[in-house]
Amino acid sequence: MQAAVGTAHVTHGHIHPPPDTFIKKYIFSQDHKVIAVQYFITSGLFFVLAGLLAEMMRAQLASANNTLLSPTTYNEAYSVHGSAMVWLVIIPILTGAFGNLIMPLQIGARDVAFPWLNMFSFWLFPPAGILLFGSFIWGAPEAGWTEYPPISLEQSFGTSMWCMAIFLIGVSSTITGLNFLVTIIKMRAPGMTWTRMPLFVWATAVTAFLSFIATANLSAALLGLLIERTFGVPFYDPAKGGSPVLWQHIFWFYSHPAVYIMILPAFGIVSEILPTFCRRPIFGYKAIAYSSVAIGLLSFAVWAHHMFTSGLAPWVQLPFMILTMIVGIPTGVKIFSWVATLWGGNIRLTTPMYFVLGFLSTFTFGGITGIMLASVPADVHEHATYFVVAHLHYVLFGGSVFGIFAGLYYWWPKMTGRMLDETLGKIHFWLMFVSFNATFLPMHWIGLEGMPRRVSTYDPQYQDTNLFISISAFVLGASMLVFAYNAIKSTISGREAGQNPWGARTLEWMIPSPPPYYNFDDIPVVLSGPYDYGKPLPYREIKADLSYKPIV
Amino acid sequence: MNTGHEEHKLDAGFWRATIVMGVISALGMWGVVVFPIERYVPEAAGIAVKIDWLFKFMAFFSVPILVYVNGYMLYFTVRYRNRKGQPKDQPGSSIHDHKTLEFWWTAIPSVLMLVLGVLSYILIPQYYTARAATADSVTIEAIGHQFSWEFRYPGLRDPVPDELHLPVDVAVTIDVTSTDVIHSFWVPAFRMKQDMIPGMVVPMTLTPTKVGKYEIICTEFCGVGHSGMRDRYVYVQSQSDFDAWYAAQKTKQAHAPTEVTAAVLASGDAAAGQQLFNSRCTTCHNAAPFDKRKVGPGLANLFHDPAHPKLLSGKAPNSADVADILEHGLSGPMGQMPNAQLNGLSPKDIADLVAYLKTLK
Numbered sequence: 001m002q003a004a005v006g007t008a009h010v011t012h013g014h015i016h017p018p019p020d021t022f023i024k025k026y027i028f029s030q031d032h033k034v035i036a037v038q039y040f041i042t043s044g045l046f047f048v049l050a051g052l053l054a055e056m057m058r059a060q061l062a063s064a065n066n067t068l069l070s071p072t073t074y075n076e077a078y079s080v081h082g083s084a085m086v087w088l089v090i091i092p093i094l095t096g097a098f099g100n101l102i103m104p105l106q107i108g109a110r111d112v113a114f115p116w117l118n119m120f121s122f123w124l125f126p127p128a129g130i131l132l133f134g135s136f137i138w139g140a141p142e143a144g145w146t147e148y149p150p151i152s153l154e155q156s157f158g159t160s161m162w163c164m165a166i167f168l169i170g171v172s173s174t175i176t177g178l179n180f181l182v183t184i185i186k187m188r189a190p191g192m193t194w195t196r197m198p199l200f201v202w203a204t205a206v207t208a209f210l211s212f213i214a215t216a217n218l219s220a221a222l223l224g225l226l227i228e229r230t231f232g233v234p235f236y237d238p239a240k241g242g243s244p245v246l247w248q249h250i251f252w253f254y255s256h257p258a259v260y261i262m263i264l265p266a267f268g269i270v271s272e273i274l275p276t277f278c279r280r281p282i283f284g285y286k287a288i289a290y291s292s293v294a295i296g297l298l299s300f301a302v303w304a305h306h307m308f309t310s311g312l313a314p315w316v317q318l319p320f321m322i323l324t325m326i327v328g329i330p331t332g333v334k335i336f337s338w339v340a341t342l343w344g345g346n347i348r349l350t351t352p353m354y355f356v357l358g359f360l361s362t363f364t365f366g367g368i369t370g371i372m373l374a375s376v377p378a379d380v381h382e383h384a385t386y387f388v389v390a391h392l393h394y395v396l397f398g399g400s401v402f403g404i405f406a407g408l409y410y411w412w413p414k415m416t417g418r419m420l421d422e423t424l425g426k427i428h429f430w431l432m433f434v435s436f437n438a439t440f441l442p443m444h445w446i447g448l449e450g451m452p453r454r455v456s457t458y459d460p461q462y463q464d465t466n467l468f469i470s471i472s473a474f475v476l477g478a479s480m481l482v483f484a485y486n487a488i489k490s491t492i493s494g495r496e497a498g499q500n501p502w503g504a505r506t507l508e509w510m511i512p513s514p515p516p517y518y519n520f521d522d523i524p525v526v527l528s529g530p531y532d533y534g535k536p537l538p539y540r541e542i543k544a545d546l547s548y549k550p551i552v
Numbered sequence: 553m554n555t556g557h558e559e560h561k562l563d564a565g566f567w568r569a570t571i572v573m574g575v576i577s578a579l580g581m582w583g584v585v586v587f588p589i590e591r592y593v594p595e596a597a598g599i600a601v602k603i604d605w606l607f608k609f610m611a612f613f614s615v616p617i618l619v620y621v622n623g624y625m626l627y628f629t630v631r632y633r634n635r636k637g638q639p640k641d642q643p644g645s646s647i648h649d650h651k652t653l654e655f656w657w658t659a660i661p662s663v664l665m666l667v668l669g670v671l672s673y674i675l676i677p678q679y680y681t682a683r684a685a686t687a688d689s690v691t692i693e694a695i696g697h698q699f700s701w702e703f704r705y706p707g708l709r710d711p712v713p714d715e716l717h718l719p720v721d722v723a724v725t726i727d728v729t730s731t732d733v734i735h736s737f738w739v740p741a742f743r744m745k746q747d748m749i750p751g752m753v754v755p756m757t758l759t760p761t762k763v764g765k766y767e768i769i770c771t772e773f774c775g776v777g778h779s780g781m782r783d784r785y786v787y788v789q790s791q792s793d794f795d796a797w798y799a800a801q802k803t804k805q806a807h808a809p810t811e812v813t814a815a816v817l818a819s820g821d822a823a824a825g826q827q828l829f830n831s832r833c834t835t836c837h838n839a840a841p842f843d844k845r846k847v848g849p850g851l852a853n854l855f856h857d858p859a860h861p862k863l864l865s866g867k868a869p870n871s872a873d874v875a876d877i878l879e880h881g882l883s884g885p886m887g888q889m890p891n892a893q894l895n896g897l898s899p900k901d902i903a904d905l906v907a908y909l910k911t912l913k
Contacts (some may be wrong), residue, residue: 281646283650284648314673347632375668377603383745
């Protein structure tokens with residue numbers, strides 16, 4: 001298919017010289033690839049801290065009336081664990097890190113549209129993390145990552161720090177959303193029409209739209225909470241005429257789209273990895289691309305499904321229930337298309353592929369329990385129990401985190417120029433996959449039986465199951481050490497990756513690893529879609545070697 | 553589209569795998585249908601049985617989806633894996649899409665969602681926010697506190713703390729609310745849950761169908777004692793048992809003192825006080841020396857602690873002043889202690905607690 005080559009896109013006609021000082025190069029860098037690495041390192045650090053909080057919680061829950069942690073410490077641990085995992089780990093890694101690293105390369109751009117804003121956006125992030133974890137000094141927030149008033153109005157100063165931390169992250173997220181949207185709309189290489197974009201770019205575009213539109217609502221809600229806590233202006237306190245349900249509406253109007261901010265990029269990563277290792281076009285390119293858009297739009301109309309026990313009238317619950325169920329349809333279309341991509345492939349079972357298959361299995365399970373939670377009568381029993389804890393971890397760990405690791409193993413060679421060790425990668429996968437399921441699968445059942453979430457002690461009848469879960473959770477934590485060892489080892493002595501070790505076809509693999517400053521000597525010209533294995537590569541103006549024999 | 557090449561045909565192995573998965577699905581679906589949920593979580597309300605069937609309906613159709621997604625994923629991965637000697641970059645099938653297949657895998661889930669939506673909506677008005685209208689129905693108020701429940705019955709002067717008594721087979725409307733923060737009132741055996749939101753009164757209507765004792769659990773984080781808001785029960789009783797309980801309550805309340813007088817304090821029962829202490833006070837206090845504090849101080853030496861000759865209220869430790877703290881609460885350097893109304897303590901309870909605290913050394 002030979003299409004007309006567009007010339008309307010304005011691209012950089014010249015290449016600026018690379019920065020010459022250490023600070024400009026590595027600290028206040030405006031290079032999207034360096035910023036991506038900064039995001040990876042910062043989020044990785046927060047991942048370790050938030051993960052340790054989870055292990056503390058599991059240590060406390062190992063026995064029914066344990067006194068290892070005081071109730072207050074336990075409450076602080078799960079609140080900061082949830083907040084950090086959502087806002088300091090998953091969202092920054094998927095948008096700030098992967099979005100920055102891959103999206104500009106895949107659209108054939110030399111950087112994002114606003115490099116200075118990109119740098120600014122990153123530098124809002126470490127202070128937010130310091131505020132959140134620093135809140136332990138004054139007494140961290142205790143009411144979970146949702147911080148429902150009025151109880152969040154009564155807590156110590158740490159909750160105000162939580163407000164400020166999440167506010168900063170929100171501003172950072174909004175700016176990045178705007179930046180990525182403009183980049184994708186205006187800076188695609190000539191010839192890269194919307195339906196020639198790699199699917200990770202589609203996912204990033206929808207994610208950026210959600211970040212840009214939805215996050216401002218969170219900022220407003222947080223500002224309200226902070227003002228009420230500090231100056232007593234009653235937005236949420238019913239005793240003074242405020243409404244606690246108002247907070248829930250605004251919070252979930254952001255936080256439900258945020259769930260898709262946390263999963264759509266992982267969908268994008270899966271959609272990149274599958275064609276590469278099946279060596280065939282992704283099945284249903286348009287269905288996958290458009291279903292991301294459908295999910296993104298629907299995400300603004302389902303927020304109240306988190307509030308079915310908050311006293312909404314049935315006629316309000318009905319549309320939210322139906323729309324939530326409808327989200328299952330585009331999601332199902334994606335899953336079926338990914339499975340169909342495996343059919344008739346020439347499948348290489350590399351580590352990224354293991355994580356993609358693990359993702360498919362666990363995310364499908366999380367999707368199905370999501371439908372079970374959408375049905376109001378069923379939700380009324382399941383809401384706020386361990387069933388919900390299990391569901392959200394199947395989506396955010398089984399989905400997002402498995403997707404993140406798939407992407408890390410896949411693009412690590414592009415980012416660092418060296419391969420991660422495949423054997424260690426597979427050990428990591430099996431440890432993580434088995435212990436993940438052992439940790440979170442039993443939670444569904446004890447939740448349905450009657451164990452509520454956010455408790456530090458529980459009925460002794462759940463003792464044995466909880467002990468099993470805690471042991472599994474420690475193994476899950478230990479599996480991360482395998483990855484850490486692999487990452488350090490490969491940085492020192494990993495195999496040289498070369499330009500295109502997997503033999504993929506998207507643009508980031510058409511340039512050296514790691515990519516040079518300004519990415520492309522000449523802006524490539526795109527002639528057709530990215531996944532037509534067996535056909536000649538659809539690019540012109542690429543100077544590097546285009547004969548791509550996969551080495552793994 | 554299918555281009556008709558040899559490689560694009562579905563082979564015998566595919567159909568064999570499909571049939572195997574069909575058998576596994578059928579077994580799983582049969583397992584869902586016969587699974588005795590009742591054995592693990594009692595179905596003690598009319599709506600519970602229906603909600604369990606709705607859950608089974610969802611689980612029933614989830615089984616084939618899970619089996620086929622995982623099954624095809626594994627089968628294709630093994631069947632189409634890169635084999636020894638096969639070039640790594642040999643392209644696979646070039647099929648981009650298949651309109652018929654995509655139509656069906658969009659249409660079938662859509663129909664399932666539609667049916668599920670209709671079934672769910674039919675169940676909602678049967679228990680939720682609709683008020684029981686029959687002549688013999690009962691209306692009860694349930695109020696959440698940090699960290700106890702309070703139930704108000706028509707005709708009873710005082711609320712009943714932490715025990716909900718309901719007559720079997722009578723429709724009851726429970727108006728739930730809270731006086732401090734958000735709690736959530738959950739009775740797993742009823743499959744019902746309603747947040748108790750300060751400033752809002754939300755009715756929930758149900759008909760208990762099985763006599764028995766079922767746990768009430770708080771499922772919305774409500775503070776440091778949230779984990780302890782369990783081990784409280786709803787008692788579903790036969791009409792005659794319920795009437796007897798109601799009459800006993802009425803008599804007891806009629807004779808119960810309405811104020812904490814010196815005479816009431818003198819009649820405190822230390823054994824009853826110990827029970828109360830263990831259920832109401834241990835969230836924040838230990839029966840241990842002052843420094844063994846949880847939230848507030850340890851209370852073992854309350855009446856004779858040479859290191860702390862005065863109460864936190866600044867008064868000398870005697871019965872009347874301790875009772876005063878129990879009755880009115882205390883806001884001090886260690887935080888806030890709720891008053892007797894919030895703690896659900898009657899004057900008799902206060903007297904019992906003081907009697908118990910005096911026995912501690």
